[in-house]
Amino acid sequence: MKRNHTILSRFTSGLCSFFRQGFRTKPSTSSFVILLTLLNTALYNWPLFSFSIKNLDGFTLNSLQTLMTVFAAIYLVTTLVLYVLFILSRRLGKAVCVVFALANSLAVYFVVTYNVILDRTMIGNIFNTQYSESGQFLSPKLAIYFILLGVLPAWLILRTSVQKTSRIRLFAHLIITVIVTSTWIWQSQSHWLWIDDHAKQLGGRIMPWSYVGNTIRYQNQLAKENVVQTLLSDATFGSNEKTVVVLVIGESARAENFSLYGYDKPTNPLLTASENVVALKNATSCATYTTESVKCILSHNNPSGSFSEQFEPLPSYLQRQGVDVFWRTKNWGEPPIKVASYLSSGDLKKNCEGSECDYDGVLLSYLAEQIQESDKQKVFVVLHQTGSHGPSYYSKYPKEFEFFKPICRSVELSNCTQEELINAYDNTILYNDHFLDQLRKTLEGLKDTSSAYLYVSDHGESLGEGGIYLHGTPYSIAPEQQFKVPFFVWMSPSFIDQKHISIDKLRAREQSTQANIFHSVMGAFDMNSEIYNKDLDMFRAARQQ
The missing domain is CATH 3.40.720.10 (Alkaline Phosphatase, subunit A)
Known part of the structure; x- marks a missing residue:
């Protein structure tokens, strides 16, 4: 846990440094998109890379190439979406990035704290959680994640002035990025098998596309289910x-x-x-x-x-x-x-x-x-x-049923002993x-x-x-x-x-x-x-x- 907080602090410090420089130099739209893509891939996807490192065969050249392939795939999807948004409108691009920053901070907290993955199943849980239950997840640690990984990046994104770049130039940069990144991914076919074997675990940890894609999948599922129920045959x-x-x-x-x-x-x-x-x-x-x-x-x-x-x-x-x-x-x-x-x-x-x-x-x-x-x-x-x-298991029974002790009274379950x-x-x-x-x-x-x-x-x-x-x-x-x-x-x-x-x-x-x-x-x-x-x-x- 301390290691996670150290990584978080370093990323946050680097984020501030990047954007302070941005305030002074007023980056071009292309530079801003690249910066946001790199920060999103590194800052919000470290749980994914942590999982990858644990499941690869040590720090070998082959493992490093696999990590680079995963990084390239995330970078490709993120930069593609951001370029399209900023081509349409700089304000739209910034607004979406702010929303992603806030949502990513919460997503990373739950992935790290409870070791969950944000697949369609988990998205269904989130959408069906009652307000009274959601309050049980509030904690100081959640607030820290939300402020450092959500509010601060969102504020810095809004504060940064971006130079206007022609749509043609942005589109050209997008094409170049797609070609270069896709070429790397294509020539890394030998690493696809490992990625495919761990697709569920990786896919549920990619920020923000895990919850974006699976929210769409969940809503599509609801739409299919939102049909008139067929009556069953009568009984005697x-x-x-x-x-x-x-x-x-x-x-x-x-x-x-x-x-x-x-x-x-x-x-x-x-x-x-x-x-x-x-x-x-x-x-x-x-x-x-x-x-x-x-x-x-x-x-x-x-x-x-x-x-x-x-x-x-x-x-x-x-x-x-x-x-x-x-x-x-x-x-x-x-x-x-x-x-x-x-x-x-x-x-x-x-x-x-x-x-x-x-x-x-x-x-x-x-x-x-x-x-x-x-x-x-x-x-x-x-x-x-x-x-x-x-x-909050401790809140699900009257006091007189607190028979087994000591108990865990925290929603951050990893902070409790297994016995509690x-x-x-x-x-x-x-x-x-x-x-x-x-x-x-x-x-x-x-x-x-x-x-x-x-x-x-x-x-x-x-x-x-x-x-x-x-x-x-x-x-x-x-x-x-x-x-x-x-x-x-x-x-x-x-x-x-x-x-x-x-x-x-x-x-x-x-x-x-x-x-x-x-x-x-x-x-x-x-x-x-x-x-x-x-x-x-x-x-x-x-x-x-």
């Missing part, structure tokens, strides 16, 4: 018993920190002691970020990825089939849904009492009353938790254990009703393993902590009897995914339809012979 119900099914969507919970899965710390004392709780083995998420995982959980045919045709999600489908559907959330990221009742944490807090109203416990506020008021025989409830969302960080995270899992036990008691209190809940986390979480924090790493290179998730089921005795469930069979399942949710809920309600896939229904597979 094989029975008319009063049945309540609750789907709890966890947040950032990873399986390896649950004692139900063999973790050596008692993070699940209540779940472990409960009857009819089944922890499903080897469960995985469809993605490493919320929006994609929630979409997958609620989809009948989309275990991962995006399709041009969008089908109605599980809550909307059940509601249209006559099931009463209640959605209660302390989170975000669900697709468009049509339900009987949608309540945010703000709505629920109005009638909440007790110490848990600022935490996930608010999701259980007057839940029993809402279920009992329904005149339908089938009720489906979704509880979308804030769960173990980082980086894991303790804070484990306390969120302990509180979740309490939450699910309270849900069980609520369901057990319903008269003449068979009930069950399914709990699955949207994705996992990295806690510093390999220097990686949080989540959102591209699935193909993500550590298993980000996609191995807790997935378990609780069933009331009447539910087990009516569905003829064998607990042992359910517990013996070797593999489960979020794709099982849709069809297992259909099975729980004894629904039959053309879209029902019995092979994905966990309850059907666990029936007694």
